[in-house]
Amino acid sequence: MAVVKADLAACQGYANCVVAADDTFDIDDDGIVVLLKGRIPESDRARVEEAARSCPVSALVVVDDGEAE
Template identity: 60%
Template sequence: MKEANKDMATVKADLELCQGYANCVVGADDVFDIDEDGVVVILADQVAPEEVARVDAAAQSCPVSAVWLEDT
């Protein structure tokens, strides 16, 4: 596992909570995807500071709060 950059935010997901709405994918398809079972897939687990607002907005659009960002 690679070491997290302290300036980056980490993308987290609760796979059991995910219901496959895909709002996160619409907002940040370079970070989120949905697999064939309708569950979120994290494509990029680290987000650069200049991308945090966009990716956080995508995460916040999840109606069940299954994805979020954490500061490292």
């Protein structure tokens, strides 16, 4: 299983991730990404990775569960 990590300090609220995977990402009232789920099933991994790559400031990354530290 994969894990999503967010650099909240880097997030600028572009919401590209939300457009690409609204079941995994949201934006709070302050314009910062919210992870709706941290663990991503392999069946959703490619879609969520694409959503993470769509972030203009590279605030999101998807890693294997063992690399989540």
